[in-house]
Amino acid sequence: MKFENSLEFAQNCDTNDRLKKFRNQFYFPKTNLGDNKIYLCGNSLGLQPKSTSDYIQQELNDWSDYGVDGHTDAKNPWMPYHEFLSKPMANIVGAKESEVIIMNTLSVNLHLMMVSFYQPTSKRHKILIEADAFPSDLYAVESQLKYHDYDPKDALILWKPREDQYYDIEDFNQIIQNHGDEIALVLIGNTNYYTGQHFDMKYITDSCHQNDIKIGFDLAHGVGNIQPHLHDLGVDFAVWCTYKYLNSGPGSLGGCFVHEKHHTKDLHRFTGWWGHDKSTRFNMRQDFKPIPTAEAWQLSNPPILSMAAIRASLDIFQQAGFDNVVKKSKDLTGFLEYLLLELNDDNLKLITPKKPNERGCQLSIQFLDADKSLFDKLTQAGVVADWREPQVIRVAPAPLYNSFEDVYQFVQILKHIRYAG
Structure with a gap:
């Protein structure tokens, strides 16, 4: 997939996503304004399927x-x-x-x-x-x-x-x-x-x-x-x-x-x-x-x-088909990697391998000049990710419920916090 750094590109990917219907089958944590948080923490705890209570x-x-x-x-x-x-x-x-x-x-x-x-x-x-x-x-x-x-x-x-x-x-x-x-x-x-x-x-x-x-x-x-x-x-x-x-x-x-x-x-x-x-x-x-x-x-x-x-x-x-899940996982992490590298930040380091077959959903991000306060600000802005010492933010877009727009909006929030204060 050839990526572009735009909201329109992310939304087009979501429109054409064969797994898009499954997003609505999960509960998302909400912000104080009632919007979905950007949940990128499936590597720690996956979201609840709406069908779980019925089962x-x-x-x-x-x-x-x-x-x-x-x-x-x-x-x-x-x-x-x-x-x-x-x-x-x-x-x-x-x-x-x-x-x-x-x-x-x-x-x-x-x-x-x-x-x-x-x-x-x-x-x-x-x-x-x-x-x-x-x-x-x-x-x-x-x-x-x-x-x-x-x-x-x-x-x-x-x-x-x-x-x-x-x-x-x-x-x-x-x-x-x-x-x-x-x-x-x-x-x-x-x-x-x-x-x-x-x-x-x-x-x-x-x-x-x-x-x-x-x-x-x-x-x-x-x-x-x-x-x-x-x-x-x-x-x-x-x-x-x-x-x-x-x-x-x-x-x-x-x-x-x-x-x-x-x-x-x-x-x-x-x-x-x-x-x-x-x-x-x-x-x-x-x-x-x-x-x-x-x-x-x-x-x-x-x-x-x-x-x-x-x-x-x-x-x-x-219902989703596991081959479809694996493919979307690679596309989501590929898009996330692309957007992060587009920041052109010399202090940003991805410690997850670049080759898709050498990683799963998770990208581990280091900012060599930042501490946990950056992660805390992301949390306050409605992003649910994961902090691991020393100095790593783990971000994991899960293919069943995360969208390309989730990934795009996460990077926009990160960009605003880091560079616009």
Whole structure:
């Protein structure tokens, strides 16, 4: 797409946007004057679909009408409710339906996956993670190492970014060459939360498997805007949350992928009754027999009200078509990048890669001569973005509900605050 720096161009893009109808299916926070705020914070919490309350109300009604019999007699029976989410979720992460399960929250799922896929030996016990991973990932990895009586100072290997804050695959290669026979697990956020850099998942996966290393990805900042093709890449496992680009509500459930090649292996795992063979689950006195899918990692029967909110959003994704979502994501961030560079500000630095296939919805902006007061002024002007220390404003136009005019107006507000005072 060839961009132009004008409101007319942005409005023409919105007129021709095949996803434009979905914008009106979401609630936007309002300014004091009653106008929509410019919401560019889907990387932290997605907006609420207007249909969410209807989906939840249906389950409340069935709970009221049926009580415990809602597990089998509800309009959407609760017993298999998680199965309603598997196919649409699998489409978004590039997996088979049997490889995906919605359960728990991201950090819980990460720990459960490491029980199965981090199996250290005296020689091969180290874990490789990107140095600036999201803190909960780092905490989880460090605690797993300690649980196995390894000191993170010795057993944790950090893939560090270069001076431009990008991670270079050659540095990853060097680590694998130097320590490949010591590493048991590589855990990478497929999209770095701070810079928005999206990593070459195929290269990393292939490199790990060639060196007999298990590979897992945290998709939290990529799911819903990048197609990771988890099955085709042969990734061992992946985890993600659903409250960012998947719009499921604050603190909602997470998702988990386990490649089918592991489904029937005798893996270590923490188990619960909801992962047991469905045909004998309620016999209660059977030895644990895992379901031969990703469902085997379930612990408890699922929280239906939270799943109803996820279902509301996933149904919108199905209607929109995920290929359309990915295309618009690239167009929106491309337009945002173009407008920011048009400012010709020597103190403005985009720390997100320029290549569209190396980033998702998010652009991370630094003003080398500014502090958080600039972000605070944007907030006062009706822009909802995200501040991360040190000195970064994260802006994430989400393709289901953000428009090209949102992007244009954001840059106009930024321009006015920065240059007109």
